[in-house]
Amino acid sequence: MKRLAVIAGAAALLGSAGVALAQSAAGIDDETEEAAAAQAGPPPMPQPVTMAKRPGATGGEALYVEYCAMCHTANGMGTGLLARRVDTPILEERDNLAAAYVVVAARNGIGNMPAVPRGELSDEDLQAIAEYLAAGPHEVTP
Incomplete structure (x- = not known):
């Protein structure tokens, strides 16, 4: 003073x-x-994406949130690894994902991503997720 x-x-x-x-x-x-x-430091970490954050999600989007979001949203390991190789690492924001590619990548695994077995995710549910991602880009809300 x-x-x-x-x-x-x-x-x-x-x-x-x-x-x-x-x-x-x-x-x-x-x-x-x-x-x-x-x-002031870096911005805070993004919050995890859960169904509580997206109560209106249905179909492929709801399945994506349930099975994929833990790794493929803003704070997920899959997003961090993809950021090293692609310009748009958040899958929902991409406009270049073919449904068939998503299915093959998920079933067989790709890079550090392990294969997703049918006992964990049915073919029908995986197809719904793949079609949801292929219809992107989707506006992602934190």
Whole structure:
């Protein structure tokens, strides 16, 4: 508080040049605001996508949330690994996924993704997920 009073007094003595000096010293300039934002740290981690976050999801979207979202949404390991290789790592945001590709990738596994067995996900449910993704891109809400 005393520092600002001294700076304000100096500004009064120096005129307009002093006002600019006072603003800069008080932390009002753009560089100081940018530095403060940088010190605030990274943004928080995205929240997991669950059916509670998408209560209106049905069909392939609901199945995607149930079986795939844990790895293939913003904070999933699959998204992080895909980000190394593709420009759009979130599957729901992509416009280049063919349903047949999704089925083959899921059933056989691809890269670090393990194969999804029929005992875990039926052919019909996998097809619904594949068709949902192939119809993208979908607007993803956090």
